[in-house]
Structure formats: structure tokens, C-alpha cells
Amino acid sequence: MTTPSTTMAQALNSALRDALADDERVVVFGEDVGRLGGVFRITDGLTAEFGEDRCFDTPLAEAGIVGFAVGMAMGGFRPVIELQFDAFAYPAFEQIASHVAKMRNRTRGRVALPMVIRIPYAGGIGGVEHHCDSSEAYYAHTPGLKVVTPATAGDAYSLLREAIEDPDPVIFLEPKKLYWSKSQVALPARTEPFGRAAIRRRGADATLVAYGPTVPVALEAAEAAVEEGWDLEVVDLRTLVPFDDETVTASVRRTGRCVIVSEAAGFAGVGAEIAARVQERCFHSLHAPVLRVTGYDIPYPPPMLEQHHLPNVDRILDALDRLQRDDRPDPRFLSLGGAA
Amino acid sequence: MGDTKTRTPARRAKTRAAQPEPETLVAYYRQMLLIRRFEERAARAYTEAKIGGYCHLNLGEEATVTGLMAALQPRDYLFTNYREHGYALARGIDARRVMAELYGRSTGVSKGWGGSMHMFDLESRLLGGYGIVGGQLPLATGAALAVNYKGGDEVVMCQMGDGTTNIGAFHESLNMAALWDLPIVFVVINNGLGMGTTVEASSAEPELYRRASAYRMESARVDGTDVVAVRDAAQAAVERARRESKPFLLETTSPRLRGHSVVDPARYRTAEEKEALKEADPLAHFGLTLEEAGILDAEARTKLDAEVKAEVDDAAAFADDSPHPDVSTLFDYTYATPVRGVPRRLPADPVF
Numbered sequence: 001m002t003t004p005s006t007t008m009a010q011a012l013n014s015a016l017r018d019a020l021a022d023d024e025r026v027v028v029f030g031e032d033v034g035r036l037g038g039v040f041r042i043t044d045g046l047t048a049e050f051g052e053d054r055c056f057d058t059p060l061a062e063a064g065i066v067g068f069a070v071g072m073a074m075g076g077f078r079p080v081i082e083l084q085f086d087a088f089a090y091p092a093f094e095q096i097a098s099h100v101a102k103m104r105n106r107t108r109g110r111v112a113l114p115m116v117i118r119i120p121y122a123g124g125i126g127g128v129e130h131h132c133d134s135s136e137a138y139y140a141h142t143p144g145l146k147v148v149t150p151a152t153a154g155d156a157y158s159l160l161r162e163a164i165e166d167p168d169p170v171i172f173l174e175p176k177k178l179y180w181s182k183s184q185v186a187l188p189a190r191t192e193p194f195g196r197a198a199i200r201r202r203g204a205d206a207t208l209v210a211y212g213p214t215v216p217v218a219l220e221a222a223e224a225a226v227e228e229g230w231d232l233e234v235v236d237l238r239t240l241v242p243f244d245d246e247t248v249t250a251s252v253r254r255t256g257r258c259v260i261v262s263e264a265a266g267f268a269g270v271g272a273e274i275a276a277r278v279q280e281r282c283f284h285s286l287h288a289p290v291l292r293v294t295g296y297d298i299p300y301p302p303p304m305l306e307q308h309h310l311p312n313v314d315r316i317l318d319a320l321d322r323l324q325r326d327d328r329p330d331p332r333f334l335s336l337g338g339a340a
Numbered sequence: 341m342g343d344t345k346t347r348t349p350a351r352r353a354k355t356r357a358a359q360p361e362p363e364t365l366v367a368y369y370r371q372m373l374l375i376r377r378f379e380e381r382a383a384r385a386y387t388e389a390k391i392g393g394y395c396h397l398n399l400g401e402e403a404t405v406t407g408l409m410a411a412l413q414p415r416d417y418l419f420t421n422y423r424e425h426g427y428a429l430a431r432g433i434d435a436r437r438v439m440a441e442l443y444g445r446s447t448g449v450s451k452g453w454g455g456s457m458h459m460f461d462l463e464s465r466l467l468g469g470y471g472i473v474g475g476q477l478p479l480a481t482g483a484a485l486a487v488n489y490k491g492g493d494e495v496v497m498c499q500m501g502d503g504t505t506n507i508g509a510f511h512e513s514l515n516m517a518a519l520w521d522l523p524i525v526f527v528v529i530n531n532g533l534g535m536g537t538t539v540e541a542s543s544a545e546p547e548l549y550r551r552a553s554a555y556r557m558e559s560a561r562v563d564g565t566d567v568v569a570v571r572d573a574a575q576a577a578v579e580r581a582r583r584e585s586k587p588f589l590l591e592t593t594s595p596r597l598r599g600h601s602v603v604d605p606a607r608y609r610t611a612e613e614k615e616a617l618k619e620a621d622p623l624a625h626f627g628l629t630l631e632e633a634g635i636l637d638a639e640a641r642t643k644l645d646a647e648v649k650a651e652v653d654d655a656a657a658f659a660d661d662s663p664h665p666d667v668s669t670l671f672d673y674t675y676a677t678p679v680r681g682v683p684r685r686l687p688a689d690p691v692f
Contacts, residue, residue: 027489053489059519064478064512071482074467077489079482091508098472099479107460107468108451109673143674143682167676195680243681245692277681281692 003186009179011153012042012118014187015160016080020050026164027072028055030065030082030118039084040120040179062092066117070099073113073169080164086121086173087130093138100169101144116163116170121149122213122263123295123310124177126303133300134264136212139171140240140273146194147240149173151215153183155198155238158191166194175213195242199251203233206257206323209248209274211237214261214311221261221316230320240270245277252278253285257323259293261311266294288324289333360568362635368410368567369630369641372402372623373648375426378435381652382425382442382456386602390660391442394471395456398426400597403622404529405430407570408592411578412497417465417487419480420499422457423529424469427499431464439655445662452665465494474500474509477526481513484522488585495581496524497574503534505548517587518555525577526589529564531596536608549591557587564592565622595620 019026028046030038034057037044046055058065062083069079083089089096096117103111123132140147146168150156156174163170192198200215201222210218215236222232233251237244252258258278260271271292278290293311301309324330360368379397386395398405401423409430412418420427428438433449441448442456449459457471467483470476480498487494504510505528517524528548532539539546552559558580562573570592577588595617599606609617630636636644671684678684685691 059512059515061508061512061516063509064481064516067475067478067509067513068482068485068516071479071484072486072489073482074479075483075486075490077486094472094475095478098475099470104676105673106450106454106458107673108453110460110462111467112676146675146679241681242679245681 003184005182006153006185006187007180007182008150008153008156008174009040009042011157011185011187012160012174013044013046015157015164016043016046017049018188019080019161019164020046020054023078023164025076025078026054026080027077028080028082029058029069031058031060031084033057033082038082040176042118042174042179043082062088063095066092066095066100069115069117070095070103070113073115074103074111078114078164080116080118082118084120085131086119086133086135089117089119089135096139096145096171097142101142104168105144112167113169114164114167116160116172118172118174120176120179121173122175122177123300123306124213124263126306127176128302129300132306134262134295136173136240137264137269140270144169145241146170147173148194148238149175149212149240150238151175151178151210151212151236152185153181154185154189154191157185157187157189159194159238161188161190162194173212177213178216181216192238194239195244196238197244197247198236198238199233199247200236201232201234203231203255205231205255206259206320207233207235207248207251207255208259208261208316209235209237210261211240211270213263217311217313218261218316221313224313225317225320228317228320243277245281248274248278249281252282256285256287258282258286258290259316259319259323260290261293261316263295263310265297266292267297269294288322291319291322293319365568365630366636368406369626369636370644370648371406371430372567372626373644374435374651375402375405375429376623377645377648377652378429378439378655379425381656382439383598383602385442385656391456392444393455393457394422395442395602396423396600397598397602398423400531400595400617400620400622401426401529401564403567403626404564404570404592404594407567408497408499408527408574410567410571411574412495415465415494416578417467417480417483417494417496418499419467419476419483419496420469421473421476421501421504422469422471423501424459424466424499425456427469428459428461428464428466431461431466433459433461433464433466435651435655436658439652440659440662443659443662444664445659446665447658447662474504474507476500477504477509477513480524481517481522484517484524484587485520487523493582494523495578496522497527497578498524499527499529501534502528502530502532502539502548503537503542504528505551506542510551514552514555514557514587514589518557521585522587523581523585524587525574525581526587527574528589528591530591530593532593533596533600535600535604536606549589552589557589559589559591561591561593564594565620565625567622567626594622597621
């Protein structure tokens, strides 16, 4: 029997459906998640199946939605809410940073907030400003939040189920360009838990660290690099908080070279954190500087330009070219300014 | 006693509840007095650097606090803003634990981690003071839905200041509460000032209770220096919420006798305004009312004052003697369990 082909969108929908069926404390709400089934159809059919008490539409009020979920969670429910797009979450940031992330600590463990904030994020769909932001650093920089971003349908299902079961609030970032990408996976699937990175491709010469939307890009680049003699390893982080130092460290110590690939602007981003961790732990194994291939430090560009902004195979190959394969110092790294 | 104005949809003028028994009035007076002396003691402790962070006092709000809390049942829930010491006391939390929280000690209501602005107590169902203006409103609204979902008959009271009515969360929360018929009473403590800016200078509709009409929510304004009037207005709103699961917006008006916080000298106030404040003191006013009614004479008030002062001094001594939270608690409650990749290393601990 062949394993069925499943899109990430279907996997997320199944995860929500199964969670609603398994746990009556689970409540799904957000803008247009009920009657419409969500702008990306992730909540399609849930209201029809479980009723308006379990999956319902809210007014356009992101801070209200998130705070409302906090109140529900304080009352013993497990809210799973959708904020329609990455940048639509910004009005709710006050609630997320000030209350969602801090409630357990503030109450010294007396109040847990087992809630999930689902956010379709990142670019690659010809969207525009407000609809393509990679906002993961804001959340990863906020202690008290867990930050999850799947790259496969199987992980989408498994990580969302785990997020709903988790006792802490989880920011669940769904790479919207991967909603319609298919994986061979039978649901319900359970993959590795939070905090375990997955090695998507084994290799010996350098490690590409990717997460969410850049995982397929890194894999594509690894295939393209074979022609140039590179045998690349690709690590998919799956969760940014918790962060799997062990897998990343072991990989880079083995390969001696590391390139981090992420869509977000590079400056002060998650990629910078990974680079810092890699050099702290792998200093004696490194043959070249740790490099980052990221979105540029600009607001998200218009649709016709986004392909130049996002990390792609060419930009990853360009970075490989600067990994000092022959162990001679590269004069480009001796400059004091500019991009590495 | 102050009057209660009602706003659309039109509501019949409610019949005034019977005047409370003398002992109830004396208990209210004592409660107000405790809040007054507690806050004065807190102000002193702040200037002595016993209290860190920020410290906002309920001075002038004593009748409102006491009246509102008298309207709640023990099973009801309370969310407040950061000016909540008095609410914690009136909700029945031991003055020792409240003062210890201000002192940042491990015996405090929030084990020394919440401080002045973030008191939290499950037992008395005080679900938090909140330091961000308007931050508590969506939470309280969600808590009210949770009550309905569980089929409970508890009511949520959500207290806020006048400045909050201009923030987005106010609109978002009142809209949802009315849309979904939630058992919640929003209370605006109108002391005329958002820090140093007057209500008139910041609100296009300075009669704040009228804002509720935008949500077809019933609302009223009550004299917040009149403890019985506040109690009656709040009780009507709370019991209606309990009975019919309908939200309500109650505005109380009272003076803020000092600055926004302990460190604010309130220089923006004119000499006349400062003089008028003395006249508006709800505690002094209530004391005289009780004396005129033959319920509590000056001697009895002096005796009560000594009693309350002793309670407050004891609370301060308890706080002073209590230990600070241990450094080892730094990492305790950021997450439910330790999280991979989040370092907890202190000096001399292993590096990795």
C-alpha cells in the first residue's frame, strides 16, 4: 500500500480536527476561521463538524482575540487561535509579550496558559508588505514563549498536536508558501517532539541550517551543489524554542562549515543567534566563518522583486563559494565593513 | 448620597436598597480606613527605599474600592489595573501578604515577583493587577466566556482607569462582551486624570459611561466617594450579569488625592485644585456622615484608627522581616519544565 500524499494545509486541518475531537477543552477561534474556514482554509469544516462553540469567528480585533484566549486559558480551556497573517499579529504583540509570555512567571506557576497562536508567516506567495513577514525573532526573543515552525506535512500535524498539548503558550508559525506542498505521510503522524532538529539530508562538507520555508530551498541548493563537488548536510530545526543545540553542534563539528538559511532580515535575527551558538560550541572545528543567507534588511519588497529578496539556490551557492574550501584565508573576509 | 445616572437602553430608575445596618457601615468605614493607612504606609516605605519599582496608591478611591468589593460574591472574579493594593485588601487578602509583595518578599501575594502592579491570588479570585493600561480587559472578557462555557454563575469584574477608555483594547473588549452576552462588569475609575492629562483633554466623550451605548450595553455613572451608592450600583450590575449574562459599564468618580504614582509630585495641579481635594476626601466625609448619624463618634473613630494602624505596622514589620526571593528561583516559572537551548547557567556552573 502506498503512503498517501498530504499537503501541509490538510495536515494542519486534520490536527485541529483531531484535537477538537480528543479534548473538549480545545476551542478554535479567530477572524474568519468559522464560516469561511480561514483565509488559507486551515480551519475548513471545523465549525460544521464541531459547532460554533468549538470553532467560531471573532471581530477584527487581534489584541482582543489574544487577550480573550488568555482569559479562556485561565478558565481551563485550550484555545487555538489564528491571526490571519504575520503582520496582522503586531496589534496583538502587547498581549503576547506582556501577558501570554509572562503569566506563568508572574503568578509563580499558579496559572498556566496552554494556548496556541497560529500565524501564517513568511513570503514566497507573491504577497506584499504585511502579508509576508518573517516575524519569528520577535517571539523567539520573548522568554516564556515556545516558537515552532514546521517544514513538512508530517511535522505540521505532529507539532501542532504537540503545541495544543503543551502546558506553555506556543507561537505556531506556518510557512504559507508550503501550505500546498505535499509530503508522503499517513495521518495521524507523530514525528520527533519539540526541541529535536531533523537532519533532512546527510552530508560531510558543510551544514546548512534551515527552518520553516527555507528547508526546501536548502535541500534544493544541496542537490545543486553536488555538481560543484559539495556534499551538504541539511538540518531542519522544526522548533526555534526549544532549540536543539546538540544536533546542530554535532553536525557542524563533523562538517566544519555552517551556513544558516532564513527568510527573515539578517540583522539581529534568529540566524544571528544560531551563528553565535555554533561558534561558541564549534570554534575548534570550524574551517570557515559561519555565514548567513537571509532576507535583506529591508521591508518586504513588492511581488516582482521578492525572488531577489528571499534566500534561493544561487545565494546559497554564493555563500558556499566563501566557505574557504581550500583552507586558504579568503581576502573577502579581511575587509572591515560590508556583508560577509 | 450620590445619584446613579443611567444611559441607553433606558432602564427604570432602580429602587434604592435599604440603608445598610450601622455595623455594615462601620465595617465599610474600617475597610476604607485600612486602605488609607495601608497606602500611607506604603508611600512612606517607598521613600525609605523599602519598596522598589513603581507604586500607585488608592488614596481617594477608598469608598469606590470598598463599595465595589462589597458587591462581589467570594466566587466572583476580579481583574484590575496596576492601582490595586486596596482591592487586594478588600478582597480579603491579609495585609501582611499585600505589604510583603510591595516589599518584593517571598511571603508576598505573588511571592515577591509581582510587586505593586501584579498582585495575584487564586484563593480570593483576584486574577491579577495588570501593569499595562487596558491589558486586562481582553483577559477578563475571555474569562467571562470561560465562565459561560462551564455553565457557572460567577461574574467577572474588570476594573480600569479613565485613561483606559481611549485605548483599543477597551473597544475590542466591550464589543465582544456585548456581542456574546458575557457576564462581566467593566468598571471605570474616573479620577479625572490619566497620569497628568485630564479626561476632558483626552476624551471626546468625557462622560465615559456613555461609551457603552456604542455597544448597546447598559451603563451608569455613580459618585465614587459614596461607598453605599457604589455598592448598590455595582451590585445591580453584578447581579444582572449573573442573572441574565449581560455586560455592564459602571463609571465611578472619585478624586486621586496624590500624584499618579508615589514619585509623581502632581505639580500640574493648581493651588485651588489642591485645596478642593481636601474637601473631596471620601474618608473624612464618610466619618462625618457616620458621626452625624450617631453611628460612630470621634472617640470610636480614633480607636478604629489605632487598631488599623497597628495592623498596618504589623504588615510592614512582617514584610521587613520576610526573605527576598532566592536567586535560585530566577529560572523557575518561565516555562512549565526546562526548555532545551535556554541556558540557566550562573557563574561557576558548567559552560555547556
